[in-house]
Ligand SMILES: Nc1ncnc2c1ncn2[C@@H]1O[C@H](COP(=O)(O)OP(=O)(O)OP(=O)(O)O)[C@@H](O)[C@H]1O
């Protein structure tokens with residue numbers, strides 16, 4: 225377990241000197257800032273600001289779809305490419321500790337990035353009276369964290385399959401988009417529709433968390449997706465030793 | 468400390484090593500010699516727990532490399548051939564990271580200690596990406612020594628080092644080799660001759676010879692090749708010695724009045740040669756055995772093997 229922590233903290237610190245991480249964070253804050261500004265500006269024009277704390281979350285979810293593959297793409301692929309995997313795999317570290325450590329480092333970094341976006345609802349809260357509904361906001365953020373955890377785990381798993389971070393990026397993006405779009409099939413009837421609904425990121429997020437409802441089933445969905453992806457990632461690392 | 472039995476590794480259908488068997492005891496430095504692509508790195512990777520063999524068993528420090536991989540990895544210091552490092556980390560950060568994964572006690576002091584050992588202490592804050600090849604090699608070596616491993620597996624440890632460092636690193640290895648087990652691969656034959664108690668010569672994934680450097684020389688050359696210098700022309704000497712029993716060939720040596728005599732193994736022909744020359748009324752100037760250098764042995768062994776393969 226300590227190995228997970230050691231690997232995670234190295235990875236976490238690595239993000240703060242990584243140009244990709246900075247570029248992503250900057251882009252995220254610029255776009256969210258723009259959206260926030262436009263909303264508030266037109267709100268002031270009409271003299272009516274909607275006191276909805278989730279002002280930037282909708283846009284953020286879409287951006288995260290692209291951002292998380294970029295955050296996870298190099299986690300394991302780069303270790304394979306640079307040969308440093310040989311170092312990690314001959315250190316007394318279990319394969320799953322390595323995979324979970326990588327994921328945890330990325331999750332820590334994304335949590336910091338997400339925590340900063342809390343300033344927008346905070347500003348909005350100050351500007352409006354009686355202010356925003358804190359409960360809904362907390363539920364929306366909890367859901368967001370759970371969804372990000374699952375997305376990052378999928379990214380780590382896919383990163384283990386490749387030697388090239390770019391390949392890992394596009395495949396992860398493809399998988400996330402698929403898990404996104406599959407929700408639109410959910411409206412169709414029958415077991416296919418049910419299955420699609422169950423697999424869909426969108427349904428599990430927007431139907432409950434986003435509305436301020438902390439639903440156990442949805443939490444279980446994201447957590448089990450995370451666990452499954454990390455398990456598969458460890459299997460891939462193990463399998464690649466045998467080649 | 469290292470016990471290898473019938474080790475075989477296939478990459479797809481290609482056999483990189485086949486049925487390797489050897490042992491190494493504590494206090495022994497074993498050199499792994501072989502041409503490019505012989506399978507040295509493959510063997511070392513298996514022993515270091517990086518990948519499992521296709522068949523056969525290997526035990527390192529008493530533990531099986533497949534079933535007790537973690538125990539093996541705890542006890543092995545490994546310097547990979549490619550010396551993989553994180554370029555964006557400083558030397559100190561890198562070593563503390565690796566050391567914490569290995570639970571090295573009093574880590575920071577120990578890092579300074581190994582950096583001192585490889586003469587890198589003043590570069591401890593440098594980014595690895597900015598280091599020269601030789602300096603990186605030393606960082607890799609420091610990483611392998613960090614946890615005072617019982618078994619050291621070093622894939623070409625002195626490659627890229629300057630002469631002073633080569634001497635220093637060999638000294639470190641010799642010192643470590645007194646109590647620990649060291650397996651190192653090298654292409655530098657004098658190096659193997661100098662520091663290894665035993666050499667394994669491997670070619671096309673098979674061990675073709677295994678002995679101390681001295682014995683290998685004796686076994687393949689020793690009394691089997693003699694250099695004779697006498698006060699006569701080469702032709703005379705060729706004629707004089709050519710017909711003697713026990714001699715397989717005589718050819719002109721490097722100077723006039725010198726011939727090289729190859730003899731059948733296992734028989735010392737020096738007394739016979741001396742008597743023959745003196746009885747013929749020729750002055751005998753010199754009569755010595757000429758050992759093959761390790762280079763020659765190496766080339767001879769690996770060439771024979773290749774010829775066989777080509778022929779068969
Ligand atoms: N990952 C791999 N996939 C396929 N073939 C490989 C792989 N690694 C090594 N080989 C092949 O296995 C054989 C043995 O390689 P190995 O690296 O063990 O040789 P070596 O003795 O270390 O050579 P060198 O002296 O050049 O370092 C070579 O023919 C090599 O091409």
Ligand SMILES: [Mg+2]
Pocket residue numbers: 507508509548622
């Ligand atoms: Mg090699």
